Amino acid sequence: MRATKKTCGPEGSTVSGGVSRRGVITGVMAGLVTLPIAGQAQAAPKVPSPKAPGPGRASSPLLSAARSGHGVGAPRGADIAITAGRTKEGRFGVMFKKLPAFAPDDDLLADLAQQMVDRTPPLADVSLSNDGFDNPDIPAGYAYLGQFIDHDMTLDKTPMPQQDMDPKGLTNFDTPFFDLGSVYGRGPEADPQLYDPADRRRMRIGQNLDGFPDLPRNADGTAIIGDHRNDENLIVAQFHLTFLQLHNQFVDEGKTFQQAQQLTRWHYQWLIVHDFLARIAGEALVDSILKPRRGGPTGVDCRFYKPANPTRPMMPIEYSVAAYRFGHSMIRAEYEMHDAVTIPFFGNPSNDLRGSRPLPTIARADWNYFFDIPGMSEPDDRNMTRLIDTKLALPLDELPPTVVQHVDGAILSLAHRNLLRGKRLGLPAGQDVARAMGVAPIPNARLGLTDPRWNGRAPLWFYVLKEAELLGGRQLGPVGGRIIAEVILGILALDRTSFLNAPAGWAPERTPFAYGDFLERAGALENMPVGGEDEGAEEEAETEETGTEEPHEDEAEVESVG
DSSP: OOOSOOOOSSTTOOOOOOOOSOOOOOOOOBOSSBOOOSOOOOOOOOOOOSSOOOTTOOOOOBOOOBSSSSSSSOOTTTTHHHHTOTTOOSSEEOSSTTSOOOOOOHHHHHHHHHHTBOOOOOOSOGGGOOSSOEEEEEETHHHHHHHHHHHHHHOOOOOHHHHHHOTTOOSOOSOOOOSOHHHHTTOTTTOGGGBOTTOTTSBOOEEOTTSOEEOOBOTTSOBOSSOGGGGSBHHHHHHHHHHHHHHHHHHHTTOOHHHHHHHHHHHHHHHIIIIIIIIIIIHHHHHHHEEOOTTSOOEEOOSSOOOSOTTSOOEEHIIIIIGGGGGGGTOOSEEEEETTEEEESSSSGGGSSBOSSOOOGGGOOOGGGTSOOTTOOOOTTOOEEEOSSSOBOGGGGSOOTTTBOOOTTBOOOHHHHHHHHHHHTTOOBHHHHHHHHTOOOOOHHHHTOOOGGGTTOOBHHHHHHHHHHHTTSSSOOHHHHHHHHHHHHHHHHHOTTSGGGOTTOOOOSSSSOOHHHHHHHHTTTTTOOTTOSOHHHHHHHHHHHHSOOOOOOOOOOGGGOO
């Protein structure tokens, strides 16, 4: 997996089985790129429409009634194609600069958004699902790993004076490198609140009201971490905690702060390439982009992602506004956090997965319900991601007031917000991107877009989801997969401190290394709730001895949360 040539810069430059019985409604990720959960009110900027309202076009709806400031409003600089032109690059840029923006009528987008809603209501228990929408290849934890990755890429650490001087993000003061800025902040000297006051080599870890590990928190319950978005959801918050635990594990083994930080970052980056990307985009595509060389750095061969500034590479809007939002179709409407305790994604604020509060003990994650864990048998009701398709969960059709202010004219549907945002920020059409990649475009008739006003073209976000759906929904298709893989691998290649650029090459002590191994290495499995032990293996052994199987003892019902 090693080589020296990297072409993910300016052109010519070189820089060193069957469906399971579970499956509920769908939703976000990483947002995967990023569904906001809860947080302080923060109005997102209004982005002008590429077309003024005219016949058949509604006046601009409210996309700015955001509370969380992430996922709903455009990040600083994301409107660069509209404000500065398609050839300009700053924090963001356009990957396919010669392609025109696609601006279908607003009412077409509104109608399409309603077609993208799965009307199935949330279930009381994950084990009751039998609709056939589970993805048997991807456990549910990977949707939240994707969201964590997105936050790491999009974290804007630009100091406020520079932000005030550059409100449109035309200068890239920061980088999208995978450096765990949300974990480490600016380091022990500049951000001492993130570190253990008794030993600055260690990350600060808190406890919840029952003494179990939690993020360190302020008196109001909000987390003391480098990115507040990682505290907006109880699952992502527990992800963040595992990175603090892994760093401290390395320190406890005698590593210096710098060594522990590098090892934590490299294990994380390895997971992105060989676990997350391999599942989402396909191992064959990832292997075709990586150019290995024995005992040396790994090269990355990008055909389309070629940022003009390789030291501070831009993030393409085709990636951030469209392709990486594939995760919105993967999130379930509810999750079994541990044995017999199922919690809805959105529900009663004291009884759902919204964060910015101390971790309720009943919501602690048994990671065996989210990932394959070494040495543990799979529970029969493990949470799986939803198939990657054009259906979003019913709760995401009306985002709650903690996510979007319920004012007149506000758009509460996540699908509608995504589609309108793509138009406002000047995304090209899906078929145009496919042609530019040399991929045969999927005609609108096969995409299910029959209205002639589409003019044979489709919004890029919808196209990426439908492309995956038509191929079975287990991973992204050729257009969506390549955009995701090239941007992520390209950014890793341009980061001279990433594991891909280790002079003698690098790999974890034990491979293959997936997120279950990461959790084990971090010691995060030691504090899992009751039901987190390998009950399946114990029961199998007991069945062999006695010929009978003891029933599970139910835990407290979810209604007791909070």
